[in-house]
Amino acid sequence: MADLSKLLDGFQPSPIGEIFSLATRLKEQGRDIVDLSIGEPDFDTPEHVCETAIDAIRNGATKYTSTDGTTALKRAVQTKLARDNGLDYGIDQIVIDSGVKPLLYHAMQAVLDPGDEVIVPTPCWPSYEGMAALIGARTVFVPTAEQRGFKLDPEDLEQAITPCSKLVVFNSPGNPTGAAYSADELAALGEVLLRHPQVWIFSDDIYEHILFDGFRFATLAQVEPRLRDRALTFNGVSKGYAMTGWRIGYVAGPPTAIDSLRMILSQNNGNPPTMSQEAAVAALEGPQEFLAARAASFQERRDLTAGLVNAIAGLRCSRPEGAFYLYVHCGAYLGGTAPDGGRIETSSDFVRYLLSEAGVAVVPGSAFNCDPYFRVSYASSRDELSEAGRRLAEACGRLEMA
Ligand code: PLP
Numbered sequence: 036m037a038d039l040s041k042l043l044d045g046f047q048p049s050p051i052g053e054i055f056s057l058a059t060r061l062k063e064q065g066r067d068i069v070d071l072s073i074g075e076p077d078f079d080t081p082e083h084v085c086e087t088a089i090d091a092i093r094n095g096a097t098k099y100t101s102t103d104g105t106t107a108l109k110r111a112v113q114t115k116l117a118r119d120n121g122l123d124y125g126i127d128q129i130v131i132d133s134g135v136k137p138l139l140y141h142a143m144q145a146v147l148d149p150g151d152e153v154i155v156p157t158p159c160w161p162s163y164e165g166m167a168a169l170i171g172a173r174t175v176f177v178p179t180a181e182q183r184g185f186k187l188d189p190e191d192l193e194q195a196i197t198p199c200s201k202l203v204v205f206n207s208p209g210n211p212t213g214a215a216y217s218a219d220e221l222a223a224l225g226e227v228l229l230r231h232p233q234v235w236i237f238s239d240d241i242y243e244h245i246l247f248d249g250f251r252f253a254t255l256a257q258v259e260p261r262l263r264d265r266a267l268t269f270n271g272v273s274k275g276y277a278m279t280g281w282r283i284g285y286v287a288g289p290p291t292a293i294d295s296l297r298m299i300l301s302q303n304n305g306n307p308p309t310m311s312q313e314a315a316v317a318a319l320e321g322p323q324e325f326l327a328a329r330a331a332s333f334q335e336r337r338d339l340t341a342g343l344v345n346a347i348a349g350l351r352c353s354r355p356e357g358a359f360y361l362y363v364h365c366g367a368y369l370g371g372t373a374p375d376g377g378r379i380e381t382s383s384d385f386v387r388y389l390l391s392e393a394g395v396a397v398v399p400g401s402a403f404n405c406d407p408y409f410r411v412s413y414a415s416s417r418d419e420l421s422e423a424g425r426r427l428a429e430a431c432g433r434l435e436m437a
Contacts, residue, residue, distance in 0.1 A: 049162060070396045071396060088281075097310065099309070104130060104285070112285045120252075136162060137284070139269060141296055147167065158403035159403055177194075184214050184356075208242040210242070213361065228255075240270040244275030267293075339420055349365070360410050360413070361410070362409075386398065397411050
């Protein structure tokens with residue numbers, strides 16, 4: 036028999052996709068499911084962006100572009116980084132890809148060797164580990180504490196760095212907690228990284244525009260310019276501009292890494308969709324005011340959902356700085372018993388119970404390497420969130436705590 040790659044030994048599909056598929060299957064069977072498992076804004080792509088793409092298709096934007104993106108989009112990214120982040124990059128220090136997800140993987144291919152260690156603060160988006168594993172690199176998870184707002188302690192970062200450390204990944208505001216680092220907090224982490232020149236830094240800024248209570252966005256390359264020769268800043272249009280399906284992400288960084296990344300893309304990637312690149316130019320160069328209005332809408336829903344969750348005995352969550360997630364502690368229910376006699380031993384058991392009994396889909400903390408929690412995405416209507424709160428309260432009330 037022909038063998039598969041040994042890199043796939045023990046490799047698992049993304050656990051977020053799994054719960055989403057389960058919820059979808061139940062919906063197809065006619066069950067009424069409130070789906071709070073999806074990491075996707077519920078807003079539509081802005082009209083002017085759609086119009087640009089339709090015109091672009093009509094005007095022939097249907098052919099290949101350069102694999103690392105069009106000059107027009109790189110220019111728009113260059114202007115955006117200067118305008119919003121105080122970062123000055125040349126056009127040749129910017130690469131476009133079909134979303135931040137593939138871009139992170141391709142960039143990891145540029146900086147990692149098998150056996151290298153990738154430091155990831157947890158709870159974290161599961162794909163960082165999956166991508167590193169496909170290169171044969173090992174993820175070193177560094178836990179953060181709920182009491183510290185799920186933010187990495189500089190001392191813990193220092194402790195985690197070894198001679199094998201090659202990369203640290205930051206994600207602020209973060210999935211799954213919504214935690215965002217202030218400029219001062221990033222500066223303290225930057226101090227540590229300055230002492231370890233062999234370590235690359237990836238900042239995944241995809242939730243940049245979804246911030247609350249006047250919190251000011253910061254990214255490491257901006258806060259600590261002395262790290263710019265090994266810091267790569269990733270961002271895209273998926274979350275802020277509600278363009279998840281358009282598949283456009285970008286990265287800016289030092290020529291060493293960006294040139295290698297461009298070379299990799301030239302061999303193993305096609306260009307990001309041509310019409311989507313034109314649409315992304317319209318998104319980045321067009322009106323930006325709606326971003327704040329949408330963030331305000333998310334903030335209202337954060338407060339609504341956190342209020343509903345915290346009113347349920349045995350559940351608790353804080354009100355994070357950004358993104359559209361709450362990370363809810365559910366430890367009080369572990370060891371408990373469901374009405375049918377089933378035991379709730381893990382956050383996955385709890386989440387499965389919520390799906391089958393309450394028809395509410397959320398993602399277990401095991402998916403993000405931090406338990407006993409579950410993630411709620413509140414990018415749903417206020418009615419759906421209220422209904423989910425009611426159902427959760429009822430289902431939790433039927434559980435016998437240990
Ligand atoms: N980074 C994080 C932390 C995410 O949560 C997601 C999507 O859920 C992505 C990246 C993917 O972004 P994109 O749609 O640009 O591939």
